[in-house]
Amino acid sequence: MKAVLCKQFGPPESLVVEEVAAPVAGKGQVVVAVKAASVNFPDVLVIQNKYQVKPPLPFSPGSEMAGIVKSLGEGVTEARPGDRVIAFSAYGAFAEEVVVDAARLIPIPEGMDYVTAASFLLTYGTSHHALRNRADAKVGETLLVLGAAGGVGIAAIEIGKILGLRVIACASSGDKLTVCREHGADETINYATEDLRERIKALSAGKGVDIIYDPVGGAYAEAALRSSNWRARFLVIGFAGGDIPKIPLNLPLLMERSIIGVYWGEWTRRTPEEFAAAVRELGGWFREGKLKPHVSATYPLEKAAEAIRLLADRKVKGKVVVTTG
Numbered sequence: 001m002k003a004v005l006c007k008q009f010g011p012p013e014s015l016v017v018e019e020v021a022a023p024v025a026g027k028g029q030v031v032v033a034v035k036a037a038s039v040n041f042p043d044v045l046v047i048q049n050k051y052q053v054k055p056p057l058p059f060s061p062g063s064e065m066a067g068i069v070k071s072l073g074e075g076v077t078e079a080r081p082g083d084r085v086i087a088f089s090a091y092g093a094f095a096e097e098v099v100v101d102a103a104r105l106i107p108i109p110e111g112m113d114y115v116t117a118a119s120f121l122l123t124y125g126t127s128h129h130a131l132r133n134r135a136d137a138k139v140g141e142t143l144l145v146l147g148a149a150g151g152v153g154i155a156a157i158e159i160g161k162i163l164g165l166r167v168i169a170c171a172s173s174g175d176k177l178t179v180c181r182e183h184g185a186d187e188t189i190n191y192a193t194e195d196l197r198e199r200i201k202a203l204s205a206g207k208g209v210d211i212i213y214d215p216v217g218g219a220y221a222e223a224a225l226r227s228s229n230w231r232a233r234f235l236v237i238g239f240a241g242g243d244i245p246k247i248p249l250n251l252p253l254l255m256e257r258s259i260i261g262v263y264w265g266e267w268t269r270r271t272p273e274e275f276a277a278a279v280r281e282l283g284g285w286f287r288e289g290k291l292k293p294h295v296s297a298t299y300p301l302e303k304a305a306e307a308i309r310l311l312a313d314r315k316v317k318g319k320v321v322v323t324t325g
Contacts, residue, residue: 002324003095004304007058009049012308015061017301023099025073030102032085035114036298037065037093039320040122040151041240044312046091055091061308062093062322066108066117076102084108086117088265094304096324109283116293119151119319124282124291125275126237126264127155130213131163132278133267134260135233139164141210142229144200146220147240148185149176151319154294156213157183162290165211168203170196170220172314179294179317196220200227213237221245225257232257240314294318 003020025031043061045051069083079085079102086106092098108117131137143160147153148169160167161184169180170189177188189199200209208229214221218241225234225247234257252259268275285291296317299307304322311320 001096002301003060004062004301004322005058006047006055006061009047009057012044012047012305012312015047015305015308017304020095022097025071025076025099027074028076028102029073029099030076030079030105031070031097031099032065032067032087032105033070033097034065034067034093034095034324036067036118036321036323037062038119038122038151039304039307039311039316039322040064041238041311043094043308047308053090060092060095060098062095062304063089063091064118064122065089065093065098066114069105070097073102078102079105084114084117086121088122094301094322096301106279109286111287115295115298115321115323118321119293119295120286121279121282122264123151123155123293123319124159125268125278126152126262127159127213128278128282129264129267130235130237130262131156131159131165131211133274134262135211135235137163137165137211140166142166142168142204143211143213144168144170144209144224144228145180145185145213146170146224147214147216148180148188149317150215150240151294151316152215152237153213154179154183154318155291157185158291160184160213162285168200168209170224176317183292183294191220196223197227200224204229208232211235216241217245218243219245222247222251225251225259228255228257230255230257234259236261295321297321298323300324 087100088104143165149171168187169185172192212234215237217239
């Protein structure tokens with residue numbers, strides 16, 4: 001089978017595509033024939049040895065995929081060959097086949113194609129968990145989304161609107177903000193050309209926002225927190241901007257604000273029943289047409305490095321997906 005390989009740590013251009021032996025499922029595992037795999041920011045980091053997961057060389061990057069169950073390992077009863085599934089692995093998805101734990105399989109919702117499925121659950125699952133469980137969002141509150149044109153950002157916009165929130169989307173260009181409006185944002189802020197704090201003040205009638213959704217980190221995190229309301233919740237999603245902000249602790253103290261970590265992957269492992277309920281709700285919203293994943297580009301497996309480079313250069317709106325055929 002063909003696989004994208006990281007044989008030495010480095011930029012996306014150092015990846016190669018080679019023929020490798022097909023994987024074999026072990027106990028509690030399945031082999032998935034990959035149809036599509038989405039590119040996520042950890043893929044940019046893991047190939048540079050900058051991520052908390054450190055696979056042994058050589059390895060294939062990619063952790064979120066959709067495909068067909070090909071074969072079962074010993075003891076697997078929850079899947080059958082031919083099942084259409086969304087699957088997760090620590091790495092290995094940018095290949096024609098991959099071994100995953102059977103417990104990490106999710107049936108693809110009815111009516112969803114493989115490209116959409118490969119770009120659905122991580123982004124929408126993260127945003128659903130953040131807003132439903134961690135922020136406990138209330139109808140009528142104002143949600144500020146940083147990095148709003150990215151995959152999780154667009155998901156946060158759409159889920160925010162379903163939950164009855166007023167959504168302010170922040171991004172770095174006009175074309176990105178156009179996408180945010182297409183997905184339901186009520187207001188937008190171009191933080192490359194506008195003063196973030198002044199615009200938040202104007203759009204919130206001086207009160208500040210109630211919930212901040214931050215997958216970016218960097219300089220805008222503190223500015224957004226300083227522009228939040230009494231008992232606002234700041235959701236720490238990730239650090240796609242590269243810098244982990246150092247927040248002065250007087251900011252949560254003064255307005256009884258909360259800084260809340262969101263670790264979707266660990267939550268899915270620790271609370272499988274809650275996770276299953278979330279998947280059911282998200283699948284229902286998709287079937288009702290309330291969720292519309294935005295895939296801005298697809299690349300064949302042979303050009304996976306180009307897809308990863310696009311994300312590394314922050315040129316992606318929504319998700320970019322690698323396909324195998």
